[in-house]
Amino acid sequence: MIQFPIQSFKDNVIYTHDMEAWSYYRLHENTVGVNEQEAENHLVNRLQRLAWQFSAFEEIDYKIVPIPVDIDKRMDSLQAQYEGQYADTGMYYAERAKEILREEAKHVVEYKFFVGVKLKRQELDENLMHSFSSSFKSMNRYLQKLAGFGGQSIDDLTVRLFEESEEDAFTTLNHYLGANRVKEKELRYIIRHQFVRGQAQPDGEGSVYSLTEGILDPGKAGYVGIQQLEDESWCAFLPVSEFPIQLGYKEWAYFFQSYPFPVEVNMRTIYKNKKEDEGRTNTIKKRFRDQDAQLIEANEDDDSLINTGRELLHDLENQIKNQGKPLLRTHINFVVYGPTKEEVRKRARRLKIDFKDQQIELVQPLADQLLLFHQSLPGAKIVADDWEQILTPESFGESLFSLTRKIGNTVGFYLGKNISYAGESVENSQSLVFFHPFLAHLGLKGSKYSSPHVTISGPTGMGKSYLLKDILLNGVFFGAKVLMTDPKDEVEKKFKQAITPEMERTAPFFRDLIESFNYITLSSEKKDAGKLDPLTFLEGEEAQDAAVGVLEYLSELQSNERNVKTAIYKGVRHVLQQEKKPGLLNVVRHLQESEDQDVRNVGDLLYEIGTNGIAKLMFSDGNVEGISLHEQVNILQIQNLNLPDEGEKASTRDEHIAVALMQPLAKFATRFARDDSVVKMTIFEEAWMLMNTGAGDRLINELLRTGRSLRSAVYIITQSTYEYNKPQIKENIGTKFAFKAKTTEEAANIIEFLGLEDNKANRDMLKNLTEGQCIVEDMYGRTAKIQTDVLFDEWISAFNTKENDRGRAETEEAFI
Structure with missing residues (x-):
C-alpha cells in the first residue's frame, strides 16, 4: 500500500x-x-x-x-499604486485590461x-x-x-x-x-x-x-x-x-x-558510491560485447552510433576511476x-x-x-x-534547469509579449511582458540598474512613438507629472483625431483624459518669441553655457574665429551681470555694437536669425512670459520645425535652427526634471538631433544625471543608439528598447549598447525586426525580443502615426 x-x-x-x-x-x-x-x-x-x-x-x-x-491579483496590486488626478481613469483601464487578459x-x-x-x-x-x-x-x-x-x-x-x-x-x-x-x-x-x-x-x-x-x-x-x-x-x-x-x-x-x-x-x-558506479559501467560494457557478438554472428558492419557510445563509455569509465565523476x-x-x-x-x-x-x-x-x-x-x-x-x-x-523566459517586471502594466522563440507572435506567445516605470530607482534585489531612465531607439515607422505613448498614458495613472517635448507637432493632433462619437460612447474616460492635457504649442508668432530663451529660465553659469552654445552653433564659427567666440562669451556675461531681465536679443545687440567688424557681422547675422521665423523662440529682450507647466501632463510642441532627415547632419539654415532649438529645449526639460517634489516623467523626443551640436554629450549626460533623483524618470527617444553607446551614458539608463537596425553597423552598435552577444544571429535578428518588434534590456539586465501590444482600440487609434491610406493597404493585402 x-x-x-x-x-x-x-x-x-x-x-x-x-x-x-x-x-x-x-x-x-x-x-x-x-x-x-x-x-x-x-x-x-x-x-x-x-x-x-x-x-x-x-x-x-x-x-x-x-x-x-494571476492577472486579477497583479492588476489589483497595480491599481493600489494609482493616485492623483487620473487615478479613477487608471482604475477604469485596469478593469478593462483584466477582462481582456483573463481570456487571452x-x-x-x-x-x-x-x-x-x-x-x-x-x-x-x-x-x-x-x-x-x-x-x-x-x-x-x-x-x-x-x-x-x-x-x-x-x-x-x-x-x-x-x-x-x-x-x-x-x-x-x-x-x-x-x-x-x-x-x-x-x-x-x-x-x-x-x-x-x-x-x-x-x-x-x-x-x-x-x-x-x-x-x-x-x-x-x-x-x-x-x-x-x-x-x-x-x-x-x-x-x-x-x-x-x-x-x-x-x-x-x-x-x-x-x-x-x-x-x-x-x-x-x-x-551511489564509486564502486557501484564502476559496476554499472561494467554492466553496460557487457551489453556492448553482446551486441558485438550478435553483429559478428549476423555478418553485419559496426553501427556508427554503437561505436560512438562505446567511445563515450570508455571515457566515462576512466573519469569515474580517475576523477571520481x-x-x-x-x-x-x-x-x-x-x-x-x-x-x-x-x-x-x-x-x-x-x-x-x-x-x-x-x-x-x-x-x-x-x-x-x-x-x-x-x-x-x-x-x-x-x-x-x-x-x-x-x-x-544540458537540461538548462532554472532557465526562464521572464522579462520586464512582475507588477506593472501590460506592454506586450516575449517572442524570442522562432515562430512566436503576439497571437501565440504565452509569455506576457509587464513594465513598471517607477521601480528601477528603488535598487531592488537582483536588479542590474538602479536608474529609472529609458531609451527608445529606432528608425521612423517601426514603433518608437507607439511604445512611448503607451508608456506615457499608463505612467500618468501613478500621479506622475509629465513634460513631453514634441518637435514634430503631432501628438495633440493624433490624440484628438481618435476622439470620435463611437469612441466617446465605448470609452467615456478617454476624451476627458486626452483633453485634460496641457498642449503648449510654440510657433513663429510674436506671442511666443523668447519662450525658449535660455537666459530667461536659467541662471548663472548654466544660463551662460546654454546661451553661448546656441549662439556659437547658429554662427557656424570656424576654429580660427577665436575673436568672435571670445566676444560671444563676453557679451553673454555682460548681459547677465548688467541687466535685470537678460535675453539673447540683448546679447546680439551688444555684439552689433562691437568695434570688431567680424563680431559686428556675426551680430547682424544673429539678429536676422533671431527676429525671423521659428528662431524667434530663442531670442528675447528679457520681457517674456515663461512657459506654464501647471497641469499634470504638459506636451510642448513646436510648429513648422524643419528637422534634418533621420541621422543626418543639418544642411540648410532651417535645419540648423531646428537643431539649435533642441539645446534650450533640452535645458528646459532638465530644469523640469530637477524638481523632485513630485514623481516626474521627462520625455525628450528626437534626442538624436542634440548630437549634431558640440554640446550634445554634455546635455544628454546632464539630463540623465539630473533625473536620477528618486522621483524622476527621463525618456530619451532617438533614431540611433550610436551616440549613446558610451559607458557614462548607458550606465545611467535602466531600461533600453531598440527597434529595427537598418544597417549591419547599426546592428553591431545596438548589440554593444544592450550588452548582447555579438554574433551573426543577433545581427540578422536586429535587421529583420518588423513593425512593433524590439529588443529590450530590462532593469535586471535581461534581454528578449518582444512585440509591443496595446489592449484598447481608442489608444491604438491615438498612437497611430500613419496617415489614412483610404484602404489601399487592405486592398493590396487582399490579393496576396
Missing part, C-alpha cells in the same frame, strides 16, 4: 514517516539573452558542477512547477524551480545527547519515532539531527545557482498543487493532511483523474524512457516553456494536465512528438500513473523504477 510520505514539516524541511528529512529550496531564476550561446554555456557549466557536488548527498528532487499568472492569458504560467535535498542524519553522539539531556520529553518523542510511533509535531532533537546537512545543502546550491530556503507557505503550495493540478490554485494554508484532500481516479488507462468538491481535472505522467547518447543543446528542461499549456517536471536523481541515476517525469481527458491527450501527444524530435523518448504508461503521481510528491520514495536513466553531470547541465 502506498502511504503519503510526509509526516510533518518545519520551516523548509519535510520529515517523512521513515524518519528521513528533505530540505527544499526555490532557485533564483536564470535568464539568457537572445542568441546568447556564451551565457548559456556558462549556465550549463554551473549545472554540471552542481550535479558533481551534490554527489555528497544520497538523493536530489528537482521540480519545475508552472504557476498560473488563461493558460499563461510562470515557471518556478525547486530543489529538494535528502539530508544526512548526524550521528547521535554524546555531545548531542548531552545538549538535550534536560529535555526528557524531546528525547522520549525521538525514541518513540525510532520505534515507529507516529506523531505530528517535530521536536528540537530531530531538527538538530539534520541541521548541519541542511546548511551544507543550502551552501552548495546557493553557490552554484543562487537559492532561497522555501517558506512553509511555499512548501504547502507545492504539496497541494499535486492534488489540484488543472484546478483552482492552492492558497498554501491548512494542515498536512488537508493539503492532500481529493479523490484520485486511475481508472482510465494512462491517466489520473483528480476530483475535488466543485472541480475535476485530468493529468498524465510521461516518464523519459530513452535519452540519446549525446545530449548536447537539447534544452530539455526549457524549450517547452513556450507551449500554450503548462508542463510540470519532476526529476529525481540518486547517487558521479553517475546520476535519474527518474524524469513530465506532467501535463487539463480540465478534460481529451485535452490532456492532445497535450501529451504534442509533448511526445516534440521530444521525439529531440531524440528523447517519452512514454505514457497505462498502469503506472498512480505510482508516478505518488513519486512526484515531495519526500516520496521511488516506486516506479522502470524508467531509470543514467546521466552524467554534463548531460544534466
Whole structure:
C-alpha cells in the first residue's frame, strides 16, 4: 500500500514517516539573452558542477512547477499604486485590461524551480545527547519515532539531527545557482498543487493532511483523474524512457516553456558510491560485447552510433576511476494536465512528438500513473523504477534547469509579449511582458540598474512613438507629472483625431483624459518669441553655457574665429551681470555694437536669425512670459520645425535652427526634471538631433544625471543608439528598447549598447525586426525580443502615426 510520505514539516524541511528529512529550496531564476550561446554555456557549466557536488548527498528532487499568472491579483496590486488626478481613469483601464487578459492569458504560467535535498542524519553522539539531556520529553518523542510511533509535531532533537546537512545543502546550491530556503507557505503550495493540478490554485494554508484532500481516479488507462468538491481535472505522467547518447543543446528542461499549456517536471536523481558506479559501467560494457557478438554472428558492419557510445563509455569509465565523476541515476517525469481527458491527450501527444524530435523518448504508461503521481510528491520514495536513466553531470547541465523566459517586471502594466522563440507572435506567445516605470530607482534585489531612465531607439515607422505613448498614458495613472517635448507637432493632433462619437460612447474616460492635457504649442508668432530663451529660465553659469552654445552653433564659427567666440562669451556675461531681465536679443545687440567688424557681422547675422521665423523662440529682450507647466501632463510642441532627415547632419539654415532649438529645449526639460517634489516623467523626443551640436554629450549626460533623483524618470527617444553607446551614458539608463537596425553597423552598435552577444544571429535578428518588434534590456539586465501590444482600440487609434491610406493597404493585402 502506498502511504503519503510526509509526516510533518518545519520551516523548509519535510520529515517523512521513515524518519528521513528533505530540505527544499526555490532557485533564483536564470535568464539568457537572445542568441546568447556564451551565457548559456556558462549556465550549463554551473549545472554540471552542481550535479558533481551534490554527489555528497544520497538523493536530489528537482521540480519545475508552472504557476498560473494571476492577472486579477497583479492588476489589483497595480491599481493600489494609482493616485492623483487620473487615478479613477487608471482604475477604469485596469478593469478593462483584466477582462481582456483573463481570456487571452488563461493558460499563461510562470515557471518556478525547486530543489529538494535528502539530508544526512548526524550521528547521535554524546555531545548531542548531552545538549538535550534536560529535555526528557524531546528525547522520549525521538525514541518513540525510532520505534515507529507516529506523531505530528517535530521536536528540537530531530531538527538538530539534520541541521548541519541542511546548511551544507543550502551552501552548495546557493553557490552554484543562487537559492532561497522555501517558506512553509511555499512548501504547502507545492504539496497541494499535486492534488489540484488543472484546478483552482492552492492558497498554501491548512494542515498536512488537508493539503492532500481529493479523490484520485486511475481508472482510465494512462491517466489520473483528480476530483475535488466543485472541480475535476485530468493529468498524465510521461516518464523519459530513452535519452540519446549525446545530449548536447537539447534544452530539455526549457524549450517547452513556450507551449500554450503548462508542463510540470519532476526529476529525481540518486547517487551511489564509486564502486557501484564502476559496476554499472561494467554492466553496460557487457551489453556492448553482446551486441558485438550478435553483429559478428549476423555478418553485419559496426553501427556508427554503437561505436560512438562505446567511445563515450570508455571515457566515462576512466573519469569515474580517475576523477571520481558521479553517475546520476535519474527518474524524469513530465506532467501535463487539463480540465478534460481529451485535452490532456492532445497535450501529451504534442509533448511526445516534440521530444521525439529531440531524440528523447517519452512514454505514457497505462498502469503506472498512480505510482508516478505518488513519486512526484515531495519526500516520496521511488516506486516506479522502470524508467531509470543514467546521466552524467554534463548531460544534466544540458537540461538548462532554472532557465526562464521572464522579462520586464512582475507588477506593472501590460506592454506586450516575449517572442524570442522562432515562430512566436503576439497571437501565440504565452509569455506576457509587464513594465513598471517607477521601480528601477528603488535598487531592488537582483536588479542590474538602479536608474529609472529609458531609451527608445529606432528608425521612423517601426514603433518608437507607439511604445512611448503607451508608456506615457499608463505612467500618468501613478500621479506622475509629465513634460513631453514634441518637435514634430503631432501628438495633440493624433490624440484628438481618435476622439470620435463611437469612441466617446465605448470609452467615456478617454476624451476627458486626452483633453485634460496641457498642449503648449510654440510657433513663429510674436506671442511666443523668447519662450525658449535660455537666459530667461536659467541662471548663472548654466544660463551662460546654454546661451553661448546656441549662439556659437547658429554662427557656424570656424576654429580660427577665436575673436568672435571670445566676444560671444563676453557679451553673454555682460548681459547677465548688467541687466535685470537678460535675453539673447540683448546679447546680439551688444555684439552689433562691437568695434570688431567680424563680431559686428556675426551680430547682424544673429539678429536676422533671431527676429525671423521659428528662431524667434530663442531670442528675447528679457520681457517674456515663461512657459506654464501647471497641469499634470504638459506636451510642448513646436510648429513648422524643419528637422534634418533621420541621422543626418543639418544642411540648410532651417535645419540648423531646428537643431539649435533642441539645446534650450533640452535645458528646459532638465530644469523640469530637477524638481523632485513630485514623481516626474521627462520625455525628450528626437534626442538624436542634440548630437549634431558640440554640446550634445554634455546635455544628454546632464539630463540623465539630473533625473536620477528618486522621483524622476527621463525618456530619451532617438533614431540611433550610436551616440549613446558610451559607458557614462548607458550606465545611467535602466531600461533600453531598440527597434529595427537598418544597417549591419547599426546592428553591431545596438548589440554593444544592450550588452548582447555579438554574433551573426543577433545581427540578422536586429535587421529583420518588423513593425512593433524590439529588443529590450530590462532593469535586471535581461534581454528578449518582444512585440509591443496595446489592449484598447481608442489608444491604438491615438498612437497611430500613419496617415489614412483610404484602404489601399487592405486592398493590396487582399490579393496576396
